[in-house]
Amino acid sequence: MLNCDRKLLNHVRNLQNNVDICKMVTYYRTINTEDRRQIILQRLQEEGEVAFGELAQGLGTSEMTIRRDLELLEIEGIARRVRGGAIAVRSRSYEPPILQRSSHEAGAKKRIGQAAAALLEDGESTILDVGTTVLEMAKAISPSLSLTVITSSLLIATELAGKPLANVIVTGGVVRHGEMSLIGPQAEESFAGFNCDSIFLGVAGVSETKGLSEYNLDDARVKRAAMNAARRVVVLADASKIGQLAFANVALLSEIDLLITNASPDHRSVRAIKEQGVEVLHVEPSKEERD
Numbered sequence: 001m002l003n004c005d006r007k008l009l010n011h012v013r014n015l016q017n018n019v020d021i022c023k024m025v026t027y028y029r030t031i032n033t034e035d036r037r038q039i040i041l042q043r044l045q046e047e048g049e050v051a052f053g054e055l056a057q058g059l060g061t062s063e064m065t066i067r068r069d070l071e072l073l074e075i076e077g078i079a080r081r082v083r084g085g086a087i088a089v090r091s092r093s094y095e096p097p098i099l100q101r102s103s104h105e106a107g108a109k110k111r112i113g114q115a116a117a118a119l120l121e122d123g124e125s126t127i128l129d130v131g132t133t134v135l136e137m138a139k140a141i142s143p144s145l146s147l148t149v150i151t152s153s154l155l156i157a158t159e160l161a162g163k164p165l166a167n168v169i170v171t172g173g174v175v176r177h178g179e180m181s182l183i184g185p186q187a188e189e190s191f192a193g194f195n196c197d198s199i200f201l202g203v204a205g206v207s208e209t210k211g212l213s214e215y216n217l218d219d220a221r222v223k224r225a226a227m228n229a230a231r232r233v234v235v236l237a238d239a240s241k242i243g244q245l246a247f248a249n250v251a252l253l254s255e256i257d258l259l260i261t262n263a264s265p266d267h268r269s270v271r272a273i274k275e276q277g278v279e280v281l282h283v284e285p286s287k288e289e290r291d
Contacts, residue, residue, distance in 0.1 A: 031059055037069050044079055044088045051085040105238040108262040111283045112236050113137035115260050116200050119234065122146050124197045127226050128156050130181040130219065131202025133236040135159065141166070150194055150229075152182040152222055173222075183218035188225040199230035205244035206237050206259065208272035212250040220248035227251060234258045243269035253278055 031039070036059050043050050050070075056063045070086045073079040079086040113136030120126065123146055128134050130153040138159040141147070146165040151157055152173060160166045173187030201223060205213040212235065214220040227233055233256050242263040253276045260281045263270050274280055 031061075033069075036061065036065075037072070040066070040069055041073065041078065044073070044086070049082075049085060049087045050079075053084070055085075105240055105262075108238040108283070108285075109133040109136045110140075112238060112260050112262060114140040115281060115283050116234060116236055117141045119198075120145060120147060124148075125150075125194075127151065127191070127194075127196050127199040127230055128153065128160075129199065129201045129223060129226060130156070130179065131236075133238065134200055134202040137200055137236065148196075150191070150196065150226075152187050152190075152226070154180040154182070171222075176216075176218075179219075181219065181222075183216075183222055187222045191222075191225045191229040194229045196230045198232040198234060199226055200234050200236060201227070201250075202236050203241065203250060204246035206235065206242050206261075206269070206273065207245045208243065208253070208269045208276070210245050210249060211252040211254075212256070213244075213246040214248050214250050215246050217248045220250045223250050227255065232257045234260065237261050237263075239263040239267070242267060242273075 039059065040050060040055060043055070052063045052066050052070075055066045059066070067081075070079055070081055074081055074086070079088060109132055112133055116134075116137040117140035120141065125148040128138055128149055128151045130151075135153070135155055138156045141160070141163060143163045144165065145163075148167045148169070149156075149160055150169045150171065151160075152171040154170070154175070157168050157170045160168045171182050171187045171190035173182030173190070174184040175181070176183055201212070203212045203223070204215045207213065212223075214223060227250075233251075235256055235258070237259065239262050242261060253273060256278050258279045258281060259273065260283065261270070262283045262285060265271075265280075265282055270280060
């Protein structure tokens with residue numbers, strides 16, 4: 001049996017129609033049960049719904065087998081079967097725990113963070129948003145760089161405390177336990193007194209139709225306030241966030257200057273985002289992702 005590998009999941013992540021699915025099956029002749037269910041789970045997480053017939057054709061198996069797979073996912077509370085397929089149970093407001101998010105696309109987040117840190121200039125005033133990808137950026141900032149950084153993330157503030165030339169300002173607010181971020185009116189109002197050169201923003205989703213979105217409404221409000229305090233808006237988003245829509249809207253695509261991502265330039269949503277005038281910086285995939 002063929003074990004599930006990163007290349008297979010990357011193929012599935014970028015599926016756009018049944019022709020792509022058939023091409024994938026031609027390449028991967030046999031998929032074992034565990035791998036097949038992982039692919040179905042991936043599709044549910046990224047698209048929110050799946051169809052019996054499409055999955056059966058794409059994975060080279062029967063609709064009855066797909067129904068059994070989805071029945072198991074339903075028992076586990078991950079999916080709910082509907083006519084012709086299944087939908088994800090988790091709503092757009094569901095926020096995965098930070099430890100789970102930090103391990104997901106970890107390599108891509110690190111490279112995106114490094115690319116973002118390389119854009120900073122000596123003497124710059126910048127806002128670093130909350131989130132695992134922006135945290136990777138903070139880790140990548142050179143200790144020899146003189147910066148003024150405003151953040152509502154206690155994790156990022158702690159990371160930057162070890163960089164002697166970084167002047168770190170932490171907003172006030174209420175601590176989101178588990179996330180170690182600051183929210184509420186005080187956090188939002190903190191940004192009103194600043195005019196920064198840039199903001200580096202992490203989000204739950206980047207949709208070609210709805211723009212930026214976030215799981216949590218309070219977080220979305222803080223991000224909105226932070227954006228208003230910056231001249232240039234840079235969004236950091238790994239491939240799993242592209243084309244996705246979370247619960248609370250943050251900003252339109254027209255308000256973004258640059259998107260840094262590891263998503264393929266051929267990704268349907270990436271092409272649509274570029275067509276709306278957003279500059280996109282693609283980080284190179286790792287050797288594992290290319291293979």
